[in-house]
Amino acid sequence: MTDIIWYETIDSTNDQAKRILPELGPATVLAAVRQTAGRGQRGNVWKSEPGSNLTFSLVLKFGTGLMTEIAANCQFVISEAVALGITDFLGTENISARIKWPNDIYVDDRKICGILIENSICAGHMASSIAGAGLNLNQKEFPGDIPNPVSLSILTGKEYDCRKVLGQVMECISGRMEQVYKCPESLRGAYLSLMYRKDEKHRYTDCATGQEFCGIIRGISDSALLQVEMPDGRIREYAFKEIGYIIA
Known part of the structure; x- marks a missing residue:
């Protein structure tokens, strides 16, 4: 209790x-x-x-x-x-x-x-x-x-x-x-x-470079890193504070 x-x-x-x-x-x-x-x-x-x-x-x-x-x-x-x-x-x-x-x-x-x-x-x-x-x-x-x-x-x-x-x-x-x-x-x-934006194309910011890009959230890794499909089709993993969501 x-x-x-x-x-x-x-x-x-x-x-x-x-x-x-x-x-x-x-x-x-x-x-x-x-x-x-x-x-x-x-x-x-x-x-x-x-x-x-x-x-x-x-x-x-x-x-x-x-x-x-x-x-x-x-x-x-x-x-x-x-x-x-x-x-x-x-x-x-x-x-x-x-x-x-x-x-x-x-x-x-x-x-x-x-x-x-x-x-x-x-x-x-x-x-x-x-x-x-x-x-x-x-x-x-x-x-x-x-x-x-x-x-x-x-x-x-x-x-x-x-x-x-x-x-x-x-x-x-x-x-x-x-x-x-x-x-x-x-x-x-x-x-x-229930992941927000999963399997949808949206804009994000790479916090290390400040560059904006279009990506698709595909899930999370075994260590809970965010898995994002990049414009070239490869999957990149982001830790917390490494990626920013662009919300209009």
């Missing part, structure tokens, strides 16, 4: 998780009404209207309780489980979401959820994983510097209770975590089937 700790105000649930990690059990969720220094991928600041959205971190400690050890080279299964769990929840609201590699959640070309996974490795195995997520629930207006945001309320016209939604989201993530241990191959298959 996952323990849930709510904070009225916190700098970052991921940072708080790191501070109190030794005190936590095998699976704990830290959630906040308001984050003052939430973080996203690439070091970006996660901006969220206080009380309008769901901001939380799932903290897993492996080799304790029911959390069996996971090899370090399999750590991407946590990203898959969390991203798929959130898309599963959105599906219960009749929202067809896609996973923008490695683990942001998009509806069409609009971002509804950001996920930041921070893993700790020891002796070839995962010691812990902190999966922070910011799910846009009720926010209607966003700062102009946030690219292509959308909220669940904008899409459905309904208002949501953050605490209730957290319980629903965690049920979905727990179901996907069972797949991590029982059938990781099916987890990978589900992830691939």
